Amino acid sequence: MLKKTGIPEEEELKLVLPDDARRKRGPFAVFECFERIPCNPCYDACPMHAVMPFEDINDLPRLDLDRCNGCGNCVAQCPGLAVFVVDETYSEDEALLKLPYEFVPLPLAGSEVDLLDREGKKVGRGKVVRVQKARHRTATPVVWVTVPKHLSMVVRNIGGI
Amino acid sequence: MERVISVRHTDVLVIGGGPAGLNAAMAAVDCGAEVTLVDSADRLGGQLVKQTHKFFGSKREHAGTRGIEIAATLAEKVGSHPRIRTMLRSEALGYYPDGVVALEQDEKWIKIKPKRLVVATGASEKFLAFPNNDLPGIYGAGAVQTLMNVYGVVPGKRVVMVGAGNIGLIVSYQLRQAGVEVAAVVEAMPQIGGYAVHASKIRRLGIPILVSHSVKEAIGREQLEKVVVWKLDQNWQGIPGTEIEFEADVLCLAVGLSPTVDLLWQAGCRMAYVPELGGHVPWYDENQRTSVETIYVAGDAAGVEEASSAMLTGRIAGLSAAMSLGLGGDGAAQLEVARKELAALRAGPAGEKIRAGLAKLRGSGVVAC
Ligand code: SF4
Ligand code: SF4
Numbered sequence: 001m002l003k004k005t006g007i008p009e010e011e012e013l014k015l016v017l018p019d020d021a022r023r024k025r026g027p028f029a030v031f032e033c034f035e036r037i038p039c040n041p042c043y044d045a046c047p048m049h050a051v052m053p054f055e056d057i058n059d060l061p062r063l064d065l066d067r068c069n070g071c072g073n074c075v076a077q078c079p080g081l082a083v084f085v086v087d088e089t090y091s092e093d094e095a096l097l098k099l100p101y102e103f104v105p106l107p108l109a110g111s112e113v114d115l116l117d118r119e120g121k122k123v124g125r126g127k128v129v130r131v132q133k134a135r136h137r138t139a140t141p142v143v144w145v146t147v148p149k150h151l152s153m154v155v156r157n158i159g160g161i
Numbered sequence: 162m163e164r165v166i167s168v169r170h171t172d173v174l175v176i177g178g179g180p181a182g183l184n185a186a187m188a189a190v191d192c193g194a195e196v197t198l199v200d201s202a203d204r205l206g207g208q209l210v211k212q213t214h215k216f217f218g219s220k221r222e223h224a225g226t227r228g229i230e231i232a233a234t235l236a237e238k239v240g241s242h243p244r245i246r247t248m249l250r251s252e253a254l255g256y257y258p259d260g261v262v263a264l265e266q267d268e269k270w271i272k273i274k275p276k277r278l279v280v281a282t283g284a285s286e287k288f289l290a291f292p293n294n295d296l297p298g299i300y301g302a303g304a305v306q307t308l309m310n311v312y313g314v315v316p317g318k319r320v321v322m323v324g325a326g327n328i329g330l331i332v333s334y335q336l337r338q339a340g341v342e343v344a345a346v347v348e349a350m351p352q353i354g355g356y357a358v359h360a361s362k363i364r365r366l367g368i369p370i371l372v373s374h375s376v377k378e379a380i381g382r383e384q385l386e387k388v389v390v391w392k393l394d395q396n397w398q399g400i401p402g403t404e405i406e407f408e409a410d411v412l413c414l415a416v417g418l419s420p421t422v423d424l425l426w427q428a429g430c431r432m433a434y435v436p437e438l439g440g441h442v443p444w445y446d447e448n449q450r451t452s453v454e455t456i457y458v459a460g461d462a463a464g465v466e467e468a469s470s471a472m473l474t475g476r477i478a479g480l481s482a483a484m485s486l487g488l489g490g491d492g493a494a495q496l497e498v499a500r501k502e503l504a505a506l507r508a509g510p511a512g513e514k515i516r517a518g519l520a521k522l523r524g525s526g527v528v529a530c
Contacts, residue, residue, distance in 0.1 A: 003352040006360030006370050035357040036509040038469070058509025080358025103338060120367025138226045157365040 007118045008034055017153065018065050027070025027087035027096070030153075031061045033080060045077035072098040076132065076139040086152050095152035096129065100140040106131050107143060107161045114160035115147055123154055167272070171197040171246070173482050174262060174275030176253045176424065179207020180468045181460025181475030182281035183235040188479030189279075190244050192489035197273060198239060199251040199264060205240055206232030207283060208303070209468060210311060228468060229310070253282075256428040260455060277455050277482035280425055281475060284418035284439060284461035289323060292378040298385030302332045302415035315339050317411035321388040322346045325370055327355035327467070329415030333363050336413075343368045344407040347390050349375045349397065356511070377404060379412055388412050418465045425462070428453055437518030438464030444522060447500065448481035449474055457482050464522075466515050473503040 002008050012034045022028060029050070031042070036058045043051045043061070050067035051074065070085045075098050085098035107113050107128045115124045130144040147155045173189040175182045178200030186198045204210070209232035240247050251266040262278065264271045286301040288294070300308075300316055302324070308314045320341055322333045325348035333343045346363065351373045353360045360370060373393050380387040392403035419440035426432060430443040431452035442464050443451040450457050459478035460471035476499045484492045507515055 001352075002357050002361075004372050006353060006357065006364040008357075008361065032361065033358060035511075037356050037358070037511045038467075038506040038509055056508055057505050058511070080356065081362050082358040116365060116367070118361065118365055120365050138230060 002034055008032055013153065016063075022065050023086075023088050026089050027085055027098075028065055028068050029063060029070060029072075029074055030084045030086055031063055031074075031082065032084065032156075033061055033078075033082040036060060037080075039079065041077045041079060042074045042083060045074045047071065047073060070098070072132070072142050075100050075142050076134065078140075081140065084156060088149060088152055090146065093149050094146045095149045097145050097147055097152065097155060099143050099145060099156065099158060101143045101158065102140055103161075105161060106133070106141055107158065111161075113145065113158040115145070115151065115155040116157040116159050117154050118156050120157060120159070122159065123151060124148060126155070126158070128158075168261060169197075169271065169273045171195060171273060171275045172486060172488075173197070173277045173279060173479070174199070174273055175279045175281060175479070176200075176262070177207065177281035177283055177460065177462070178202070178205040178236070178239075178247070178249075179281060179283050179460060179471065180209050180231070180235075181283075181462075181471040181478070182207065182279070183232075183239050184472045184475030185279045185281055185457075185459050185479035185482070186239050186245050187235070187242075188476045188495070189277075189483040190242055192480060192483035192492050194244075194483040194486060194488050196242075196245045197248065197275065198245055199248040199253060199266075201250065201252045203249050205236035205247065205249070208306075209235075231468075253424055256424050258429075262424075275455075276486055277457065278428075279449075279457045279459060279475075279478045279482055280422075280462055281458070281460045281471075281478070282421040282424065282462045284420050284465050286414070287417045287419055289376065289414050289416050291376045293381070294379060296379050296381050296385045297383070298381065298410050299379060299412045300414070302328050302413055305332055305411075305413050306335065309335060309339050315341050316413070317409075318342060319344055319407075319409045320411040320413050321376075321390070321407050321409045322413045322415060323376055324348060324415035324417070325350075325353045325355055325360065325372065326415060326417065327359060328418075329413075330355040330359040330363055332413060332415060333368060334359070334366070337363070337366050337368070341411075344388075344409050345390070345405075346370045347374045347376065348372045349393060371405075374405075375399065376412070385410055385412055418461060420462045420465060422458075422462055425451065425456070425458060428456055430456060430458075433522055435464070435518045435521050437514045437521065442522065446523075447477075448496075449478035450481060450485075464515060464518055467506075470503060470506055470515070473499050473506070477503065 048067045052062040074083045081100040087096040090096035126145045132142040172194040175198045209228040255263045377389040377391045391399040425443045457478040459474040
């Protein structure tokens with residue numbers, strides 16, 4: 001259970017994963033934010049108005065998957081580091097993930113890194129495609145990394161840099 | 162020590178230059194009050210300067226901004242304001258029945274008689290009892306944050322964190338950012354007290370969180386070498402045979418805060434013991450006014466809460482204090498906005514504890530104890 005382990009359950013993850021048709025259409029954001037807390041910067045961060053307005057600041061974020069283009073702005077702005085962009089159309093057998101990463105040194109584009117799951121366990125190796133440095137100090141750097149397609153909903157961190 | 166007999170006067174005296182105090186000072190001065198702000202540290206910002214993580218809450222309360230940035234912006238505004246007199250390295254020593262506050266600054270006594278007093282003295286860390294808890298290497302989480310984020314010093318190589326509230330989770334994350342290993346986060350409660358997103362963040366780094374576990378003992382000769390933790394049963398008793406030993410040179414305690422309310426006791430404010438608010442707190446109304454009409458309380462001193470709430474209770478206290486002096490143009494409208502925002506922040510499950518605490522506090526005939 002999330003509040004015992006810090007790791008969301010399958011059931012919870014299912015709620016924020018788009019259907020197959022949407023997954024095949026291009027990148028989308030996954031909001032792994034399952035607890036009502038007073039927080040809403042993701043709403044202000046989204047240039048596409050894909051994050052629905054909050055009635056109550058404690059609401060869970062709701063995503064309009066028709067509007068989301070996977071730009072990753074919300075990834076850089078979420079203080080909970082709870083948003084990830086997944087692009088399963090990246091190549092035949094790889095998906096592209098955009099992950100928040102707040103450690104130094106930042107990985108270099110082109111380098112290989114360990115792929116870690118939600119428990120920090122290594123599940124494979126991937127390639128860093130791009131590193132978006134924080135534009136201002138309040139933002140979080142975003143690392144674009146390729147992962148084997150079947151690990152697109154497993155990998156949530158990188159290591160071995 | 163030199164004695165200075167003369168008494169200074171000010172409209173609003175704010176004690177504490179953290180998120181609550183800074184906002185109280187700004188709000189009061191914006192209403193037209195002449196303000197004096199004192200803090201015992203040598204810089205403004207309070208605990209904010211230790212917070213390198215981004216804030217939650219609404220945009221107006223700087224959500225998504227790091228505490229340290231908020232502190233810098235606010236402190237600069239306040240520090241350079243022509244009608245706010247900022248006194249650093251000043252310790253409030255006492256409150257006298259005639260409404261005079263005695264301070265010590267650079268070995269000098271200073272007496273200030275404010276028309277209104279806002280107490281925003283924050284909170285101090287609780288400690289935990291276990292064998293050898295006085296070994297070098299055992300720190301409170303606040304001390305660890307100060308070492309790392311203010312002075313740029315890491316406390317050691319490998320840490321066991323006690324407490325999975327937001328502070329324990331955030332400091333664990335900051336330790337890892339500073340290159341320090343975190344062996345585990347240990348939490349006595351059967352579930353994680355802090356936000357799940359903070360917990361998920363540190364789990365992704367490979368840090369285990371052990372709920373229903375506590376420290377059995379610390380081991381070490383001259384300094385901490387090992388921490389033994391064990392599982393707790395339903396009566397909070399350790400279960401023999403469940404011990405886990407961690408090699409660690411640092412044990413960090415993030416087991417809660419209790420409001421710093423000495424001045425309020427001294428001033429004769431009606432006090433109450435409310436565990437949900439962190440311990441003894443003064444009774445206060447929706448304007449943050451205590452039972453002593455000229456004294457207001459804000460921030461963690463009024464009940465331990467998140468910094469975004471502290472900023473709002475600070476603003477409410479500053480506005481109300483100024484308005485009670487007949488100042489404040491559109492103060493009433495601003496007060497209304499601040500109260501609404503505060504209610505919204507506290508509306509969700511994360512605000513349950515504080516809501517329960519306030520209900521108790523304001524409930525019928527709270528007994529001073
Ligand atoms: S990825 Fe971009 S478009 Fe999608 S929700 Fe985030 S900010 Fe909006
Ligand atoms: S900004 Fe992040 S933590 Fe806050 S509500 Fe949005 S997704 Fe959740």
